[in-house]
Amino acid sequence: MSSAFNRRRFLDAILGAGFISTIAAVAYPVWRYLIPPVSGEPATQSVVAAQASQVKPNSGLVFKFGSKPGLLVRTPDGELQAFNAVCTHLDCTVQYKPDTSQIWCACHNGTYDLQGNVVSGPPPRPLERLVVNQRGDEVVVSRT
Amino acid sequence: MAAGTTAAVLVLSASPVNAQTTANQCLVCHASLPDAALAAPAKAFPGDVHQQRGFGCVDCHGGNAATPDKSQAHNAARGYRGKPRGPQIIATCARCHSDPELMHKFAPRQRVDQAAEYASSVHGKRLAEGDLGVATCVTCHGAHGVRLVNDARSPAFPTNVAATCGTCHSSAEHMKSYKLPNGSPLPTSQRAEYERSVHYAALAGQRDMSAPTCNDCHGNHGAAPPGVSSLTTVCGTCHTVFQTKFATSVHAQIFEKACIECHSNHAVLAPSDRMLGTAKDTVCASCHEDKDDPGFVGATKMHDSMERLTSAVDSSAALIARVKNDGMEVGDQELALNEARTKLVLARTEVHMFDPAALDAIVNDGTKILAGVDQAGTKALGELAYRRRGLFVSLGVILLVVTALALKIKDLGKEQ
Numbered sequence: 001m002s003s004a005f006n007r008r009r010f011l012d013a014i015l016g017a018g019f020i021s022t023i024a025a026v027a028y029p030v031w032r033y034l035i036p037p038v039s040g041e042p043a044t045q046s047v048v049a050a051q052a053s054q055v056k057p058n059s060g061l062v063f064k065f066g067s068k069p070g071l072l073v074r075t076p077d078g079e080l081q082a083f084n085a086v087c088t089h090l091d092c093t094v095q096y097k098p099d100t101s102q103i104w105c106a107c108h109n110g111t112y113d114l115q116g117n118v119v120s121g122p123p124p125r126p127l128e129r130l131v132v133n134q135r136g137d138e139v140v141v142s143r144t
Numbered sequence: 145m146a147a148g149t150t151a152a153v154l155v156l157s158a159s160p161v162n163a164q165t166t167a168n169q170c171l172v173c174h175a176s177l178p179d180a181a182l183a184a185p186a187k188a189f190p191g192d193v194h195q196q197r198g199f200g201c202v203d204c205h206g207g208n209a210a211t212p213d214k215s216q217a218h219n220a221a222r223g224y225r226g227k228p229r230g231p232q233i234i235a236t237c238a239r240c241h242s243d244p245e246l247m248h249k250f251a252p253r254q255r256v257d258q259a260a261e262y263a264s265s266v267h268g269k270r271l272a273e274g275d276l277g278v279a280t281c282v283t284c285h286g287a288h289g290v291r292l293v294n295d296a297r298s299p300a301f302p303t304n305v306a307a308t309c310g311t312c313h314s315s316a317e318h319m320k321s322y323k324l325p326n327g328s329p330l331p332t333s334q335r336a337e338y339e340r341s342v343h344y345a346a347l348a349g350q351r352d353m354s355a356p357t358c359n360d361c362h363g364n365h366g367a368a369p370p371g372v373s374s375l376t377t378v379c380g381t382c383h384t385v386f387q388t389k390f391a392t393s394v395h396a397q398i399f400e401k402a403c404i405e406c407h408s409n410h411a412v413l414a415p416s417d418r419m420l421g422t423a424k425d426t427v428c429a430s431c432h433e434d435k436d437d438p439g440f441v442g443a444t445k446m447h448d449s450m451e452r453l454t455s456a457v458d459s460s461a462a463l464i465a466r467v468k469n470d471g472m473e474v475g476d477q478e479l480a481l482n483e484a485r486t487k488l489v490l491a492r493t494e495v496h497m498f499d500p501a502a503l504d505a506i507v508n509d510g511t512k513i514l515a516g517v518d519q520a521g522t523k524a525l526g527e528l529a530y531r532r533r534g535l536f537v538s539l540g541v542i543l544l545v546v547t548a549l550a551l552k553i554k555d556l557g558k559e560q
Contacts, residue, residue, distance in 0.1 A: 015550070015553065019546070019550060022546065023546075026539070026542060030535065030539060033471075033535065034532070064475070064476070064479055066475060067474075067475045067478035067479055067482075068478075068479070068482065069479060069482060069483075086482070090489050091482065091485060091486075091489075092485075092486040092489050092490070093482060093483060093486050106490065107385070107486065107489040107490055107493060108383075108384075108385050108489075108493065109384050109385045121384070122382070124352070
């Protein structure tokens with residue numbers, strides 16, 4: 001009698017611990033799902049910005065690079081360049097200005113050259129340059 | 145002809161080659177003098193930019209540096225001039241600094257029109273009238289410890305300019321004899337006001353050397369107050385877009401002091417949307433008090449427009465941040481939010497046209513973008529709530545099964 005009672009208590013303990021573990025294993029992911037940790041979105045590393053044939057010489061194209069705008073420029077010489085299109089002054093979206101072959105911010109008249117360097121106006125830093133590669137007709141823009 | 149010969153002799157005497165050939169007895173003697181005023185120049189000169197380029201005491205003071213005998217060293221026959229004062233200082237510096245050929249040897253990029261500019265300045269004009277209390281070259285650059293302007297120790301280095309100008313212009317005692325053209329006393333609060341400004345914060349706080357200090361608006365060698373008619377041009381040197389917008393506005397014809405009517409001159413504070421409108425603390429209200437005044441109506445409209453866009457941007461940004469934190473993909477909405485923020489910056493620029501309709505057009509573009517962002521954000525929240533409901537239902541089912549399983553096992557145990 002005493003032996004059977006001990007075995008039952010032992011099994012109950014094993015089952016109880018297993019049950020609690022199962023509950024914890026289910027509850028923890030649920031808890032993490034309901035209250036997720038504050039974390040930034042991983043930065044986009046690479047996107048297909050455009051078809052190369054779409055971008056004519058001396059023109060620019062704004063494309064989505066993660067949650068930020070990117071600017072793809074084909075210089076008058078036919079070279080493709082890409083930049084983070086966020087002005088380093090007050091975060092306005094910059095655009096390509098074909099008449100001066102420069103990158104221009106309409107907000108405060110900041111201008112950048114085709115290497116992203118500040119030419120004039122209030123921007124304190126150059127534009128972030130992105131890497132351009134061609135895969136067939138696709139223009140692949142990446143951060144590194 | 146005589147003047148030309150004199151200039152040639154002076155330039156030859158300024159040659160650093162002559163000064164290097166023998167020991168500088170001026171320094172030896174003056175450094176040991178008990179009178180601090182006479183000893184200080186000898187102690188300061190070794191770090192001087194002129195000394196580093198081979199110039200000596202005699203190049204400015206004349207005399208003979210090769211002898212320890214005072215009577216020979218201070219011999220007028222050897223061109224000894226003593227301490228230059230007033231116009232003599234300008235002439236002494238200009239001998240080299242207005243000579244393009246000489247300056248080309250030492251600083252090819254340096255301008256050589258400083259003396260001409262100085263003559264056009266308020267300082268230069270008053271000096272020409274005999275006022276020896278005005279600033280000359282040495283007042284701003286120093287006399288015996290002169291540093292290059294791009295040397296942070298120079299009194300003319302951008303971060304030191306306000307203090308340098310303030311030496312005289314902040315001194316009520318020094319400025320008491322000077323009056324404005326209308327006869328009122330010249331203020332001495334400029335430096336204190338400037339040090340409260342956004343320009344000073346950028347220059348001294350953020351070490352932004354492109355931020356303006358006194359000489360960027362007043363000129364340096366040609367220092368003079370900007371005339372009323374050129375105020376927008378002076379501010380527009382950096383703030384080009386605002387100058388262009390303002391020039392088309394109705395205020396361009398009305399404001400006597402252009403930009404500074406709203407932004408002040410020396411105490412240019414960080415602009416804010418709160419400046420706009422008809423509340424008591426707004427700048428518009430200082431002129432537009434009457435509710436029937438078109439300016440009052442326009443200011444109210446512009447304030448409301450800006451308020452509409454700023455609150456919409458804040459609200460949408462909060463929504464998207466919440467949705468993003470809940471794990472939903474909002475890349476497109478963040479992109480649109482950036483675009484709306486660009487419209488907000490553009491709207492703040494457009495305010496300087498003082499045209500409520502033009503401002504409203506930009507604000508409407510922004511709010512239209514934000515309406516799309518809000519719609520997508522709300523939809524994402526709905527999707528999130530749906531997923532959570534599904535999760536709770538499935539969780540309930542799992543718990544039910546586990547409980548049933550436990551009871552079943554218990555029953556089985558009893559049967560055995």
